[in-house]
Amino acid sequence: MASGSKRTTMKYIYNLPYREYYMLCRYLNADDTWEDVAGNWMNMDVLTIMDLRRQKNPAEYVLNLWGHENHTIVELFVIFHKMKFYEPMKLLQPYVSPKYHYLLHDVEKCLQKSTYKKPEPDRYSKDMKIGEQNCNWKQPAVSDLIKLLSETSTKKDHCMKNKVMLQVPVIEVPQPQSDSNNLNVVSPKATPLHDLSIVNQITNTSKKNNNVLFTKNEITLPQATYEELVVATDMWSIQNVLSKGSFSTVYKVFINYKLNVLGQWKNTAVAIKRMAPRNPSSDQYLRTEIQQSFTEIKILNSRPHENILPLYAYSLDGETPCLIYQLMQNGSLDDALRLRGNSEPLSWLQRHEIAVGTARGLQYLHTIGDRPLIHGDIKSSNILLNRNLEPRLGDFGLAREGPEKADMLVSKILGTKPYLPDDYLTDRRLSTKIDTYSFGIVLYELATGLLAYDNSRPQHKFLKEFVKNFNKDDQAQIMDKKAGTEMKSIFINFILLGNWCTNKLPKDRPEMEPVFRKLNNL
Known part of the structure; x- marks a missing residue:
């Protein structure tokens, strides 16, 4: 049942x-x-x-x-x-x-x-x-x-030319083979991304347009070969899948203790993000994958921080781009709140430290450059926890540079709806206040242990609506009991700050810097 x-x-x-x-x-x-x-x-x-x-x-x-x-x-x-x-x-x-x-x-x-x-x-x-x-x-x-x-639209099909096939979720589905029922089929040899002219086209275009991509001369990270990543993940075994995101699959390294084979990359515990395998003859898909990889490399290479996921290396010589990160032993905040992997419940103090570290990383992204960097997909599954439960912001596939002042109109809405404010969904005005709102939803998750969107709730399926349905006197009913009773006053602080961050109007939401100061001073 x-x-x-x-x-x-x-x-x-x-x-x-x-x-x-x-x-x-x-x-x-x-x-x-x-x-x-x-x-x-x-x-x-x-x-x-x-x-x-x-x-x-x-x-x-x-x-x-x-x-x-x-x-x-x-x-x-x-x-x-x-x-x-x-x-x-x-x-x-x-x-x-x-x-x-x-x-x-x-x-x-x-x-x-x-x-x-x-x-x-x-x-x-x-x-x-x-x-x-x-x-x-x-x-x-x-x-x-x-x-x-x-x-069905009555417009002719040619009016839809500009429909974009970008950033699709990736679930590894091997080609069926007539002589095998094995679902874990991988190609015996990778087809390399040998057409480096495409890389040159993309990098030259990015420099011309002054966007967030980088030129080859700006790459300071080491390159890894695709073949050594195949070995490290036991040929991309589904048993080594850590998570499946919107654009990629993340693998842990393969370790075979019985055969005394250490599959760690360079004797280092890492996680490897592999983009979706595409047909190399299709320049459109190849450009898309390289652009997505370049965006993340650019951000993580140029803005290192103690609360941002460290990127060790990258690979572009195989059938698909790959990024190599530091392994986060405790998975995501979402994993921790749902007690996946037999993890222990987070205490209120641990939740507070995770909130502080996440806010620190966000305010850094918003203030370190001439223009703010907007993550665009802040949610509990993109907040990763290391061995000491210290948070690291990950998955910058949707990150975009924001305007120097106020906001700007964007053509496409990206992100996860339960974490996005209505004003962004309707008006498409991008600003740092998008990240602020998303962080407020994460604070609600930390306070209640509930999902940001839960279809099983009879009413108020979105967590913001659910929390605000309880008045101040009744809010204790939604406190996450798994966090214990010690320092439980943190629950109220999370709710109050969450309310502040998720105000309906962007002008009423704070920037992340004062949010960090509030949390840090509690």
């Missing part, structure tokens, strides 16, 4: 377990079914689909792209229902709330009655969407089944 409950709490496509994700890709790749799903049901434009046809595993890219928009497993389940696509529905059934299981039974009855031919989607009728707020888009709250797919 507990296992089934855990399954149905998996909300997003990228939460699917490895095996199910792999099998789903196989179903969609068969007979090019992915094209029907992408074009007719996910409303992807023609240029995107033409690009995907050149990929060895196009279904993976379709799911990654849709997953990046935080579409849910249930939404995919409903799409398959409309297609009468039984096999993937059966695969997803354990991860869908029982109230939607009748859709699978409908398909079963249909298949039993007659031979089925896939229906063409009605481009002019209103489709139905699941009544759960999508965590990447602002939507009105609705109940049960509501609009699943937006009405």
Whole structure:
């Protein structure tokens, strides 16, 4: 019962377990079914689909792209229902709330009655969407089944040329082999990123445009070979996966004590972030990956700090870019608050020190340069803890330089919705106050031990709404009891500072420097 409950709490496509994700890709790749799903049901434009046809595993890219928009497993389940696509529905059934299981039974009855031919989607009728707020888009709250797919645009496909396929979540899905059922398949030899002219183009463009990328002469970090990283991770074994983020998979080093083989990179405990393997013949994807890697290298190489994750080296000579970091033995703050890995509960004093260190790192990023560096994705899973539970800010894939004063308009909203303020989601005005707001949500997490977004809460699924639903006299009810009773007054301080940081209007939120001083002086 507990296992089934855990399954149905998996909300997003990228939460699917490895095996199910792999099998789903196989179903969609068969007979090019992915094209029907992408074009007719996910409303992807023609240029995107033409690009995907050149990929060895196009279904993976379709799911990654849709997953990046935080579409849910249930939404995919409903799409398959409309297609009468039984096999993937059966695969997803354990991860869908029982109230939607009748859709699978409908398909079963249909298949039993007659031979089925896939229906063409009605481009002019209103489709139905699941009544759960999508965590990447602002939507009105609705109940049960509501609009699943937006009405198909009547504009021609060429009007969507500028649709960007950047920063998709990565879940390792190997190519199926006819002679093996092994899910842990890796290519025997890496295909190098040998076309360094692309690197030159990117670095020259970045210098011309004065953006956050760097020229090759500015690289002071050592380079590692891709092959030695393959060895260090036991050929990218899924057993060595530490986490899967929006754009990459992070591996720990492989150590085989029985064979006396030390897989650590240079005898140093590290974590290796590997970007998604792409088709080297596709310059677009290659440029995207290198740009994302360069952005993170530039930031971590130019702004070292005791509360920023140390970057040791990088690799660009293999089939995909890789970054090598110091290993954080205690995982993320999110891991610690959820007691993953049999970790001990954090005390109030430990939580306070984590908050202080995180605020110190953020105010440093905002003030060290001529222009503030906005992290853009502050959340508990991006705050990493070392052996001594000291926090390090990680994952700078969404970081952007902000304006010298006030804010600026951006064309694309990046980040995780439960940690983003409404004014940013609606007006797209980027400023340091975005990080301040996100930090306020982290303070709520530290105080309550609750998720920033929890669909199982009957009301107030967003943590900010949940916390502010309790008045001052009742707030003790939401205190995280796992933190103990010693120094529990820190709980109130977290709530008060969280309220300050998450004010509705940006002008009413503080900069991170006074937030750090407040925390440090408590």
